Amino acid sequence: MRYELCSLYLFSTGVMCDSLQLSDMAVRERLDRSGVPYTLYYDNTGLAYPIQPQVKGDYACHLSDVKNMNLREGDVIQLGYPKSGNHWLFEILTMLVYHSHDYTHHTLGNNIIDGVPVDELDSMTSPRVLVSHLRTHSLPKQLFDKKIKIVLVLRNPKDVLISLYAFVSSIHICAPYRGSFDDFFEMFLSGTFAHGSWTEYTRECDEMLSRHPTHPIHIVTYEDMKQDPVREVKRLCKFLGYKEIHDEFVLNVVQKTDFHIMSHALNSGKLASMKYVFDEGAPGLFRKGTVGEWRNWFSESQNENFDRIFQSETKDIRLIDRIRQYL
Numbered sequence: 008m009r010y011e012l013c014s015l016y017l018f019s020t021g022v023m024c025d026s027l028q029l030s031d032m033a034v035r036e037r038l039d040r041s042g043v044p045y046t047l048y049y050d051n052t053g054l055a056y057p058i059q060p061q062v063k064g065d066y067a068c069h070l071s072d073v074k075n076m077n078l079r080e081g082d083v084i085q086l087g088y089p090k091s092g093n094h095w096l097f098e099i100l101t102m103l104v105y106h107s108h109d110y111t112h113h114t115l116g117n118n119i120i121d122g123v124p125v126d127e128l129d130s131m132t133s134p135r136v137l138v139s140h141l142r143t144h145s146l147p148k149q150l151f152d153k154k155i156k157i158v159l160v161l162r163n164p165k166d167v168l169i170s171l172y173a174f175v176s177s178i179h180i181c182a183p184y185r186g187s188f189d190d191f192f193e194m195f196l197s198g199t200f201a202h203g204s205w206t207e208y209t210r211e212c213d214e215m216l217s218r219h220p221t222h223p224i225h226i227v228t229y230e231d232m233k234q235d236p237v238r239e240v241k242r243l244c245k246f247l248g249y250k251e252i253h254d255e256f257v258l259n260v261v262q263k264t265d266f267h268i269m270s271h272a273l274n275s276g277k278l279a280s281m282k283y284v285f286d287e288g289a290p291g292l293f294r295k296g297t298v299g300e301w302r303n304w305f306s307e308s309q310n311e312n313f314d315r316i317f318q319s320e321t322k323d324i325r326l327i328d329r330i331r332q333y334l
């Protein structure tokens with residue numbers, strides 16, 4: 008690892024939460040290889056999480072609460088590494104689950120188990136579309152016991168990297184980072200920034216699929232949704248168990264969640280207050296919404312480096328086949 012670990016240690020806890028011992032969940036400031044600081048939560052395995060402003064107490068306790076939270080029949084849980092199209096999928100799923108082609112008043116930020124206190128999640132009415140970027144080992148235990156429907160979104164990690172860099176470079180909360188693209192590129196590849204390695208995230212999802220072969224899990228890719236949103240929305244309807252799927256309804260959902268229409272509606276609607284968490288003039292949650300943007304950012308040597316590391320790390324991950332053609 009080429010960059011230094013900063014020794015500045017803000018606080019660390021070994022806490023008892025619901026009789027579960029969690030050790031050393033800490034907020035730490037670290038430096039990238041050029042000395043630019045960034046601050047994240049770290050667990051005792053070194054996995055980094057963004058700071059969650061809504062979690063008032065200890066983050067380890069929150070993770071313990073999430074692990075033990077109650078899930079209900081009819082809940083749908085949406086999983087995805089950040090910047091994979093989670094907001095897009097969330098709008099589609101809420102429309103499908105509520106049988107409406109209007110945007111709900113919920114935002115992804117209201118429904119994300121990573122950062123919303125569990126008592127607030129408990130007070131939500133059913134049906135719920137819950138969202139998470141957490142590793143599968145941190146997901147609620149009841150997910151598998153109660154056979155809760157899971158929708159997993161994947162995206163070419165090269166585009167995820169660009170999208171994440173653009174996001175964290177302009178945000179003031181959670182995981183702000185003001186370093187260079189080159190330094191961020193290195194951190195993403197080594198999995199040292201918030202959410203850790205994309206490869207490890209995807210490996211855990213792959214293992215989840217192997218361990219729970221009969222669990223209702225639906226996989227979508229950002230690229231497939233871009234290529235044929237009608238087909239993908241119909242596949243989602245089928246997965247959710249809808250017997251009759253009216254073309255007009257599907258077309259309305261697709262139109263409302265089109266990048267330009269959705270970004271305009273949400274930026275001037277339920278996400279209007281989000282603009283204050285970004286630098287002025289930054290694109291915020293809706294940047295370009297395209298496939299293959301990495302080609303405008305990666306140098307030739309970065310691309311070679313990425314491919315070399317990626318190929319060696321992902322040989323045994325079957326899910327990679329879903330996005331391999333876009334790499």
Ligand code: A3P
Nearest residue numbers: 090091092093094095170265266293294295296
């Ligand atoms: P870009 O930064 O490449 O533009 P997430 O919601 O997981 O944070 O993902 C953010 C990415 O999804 C951003 O990608 C964003 O522009 C894109 N996005 C958001 N809404 C979209 C939509 N309706 N259609 C296509 N892409 C969308």
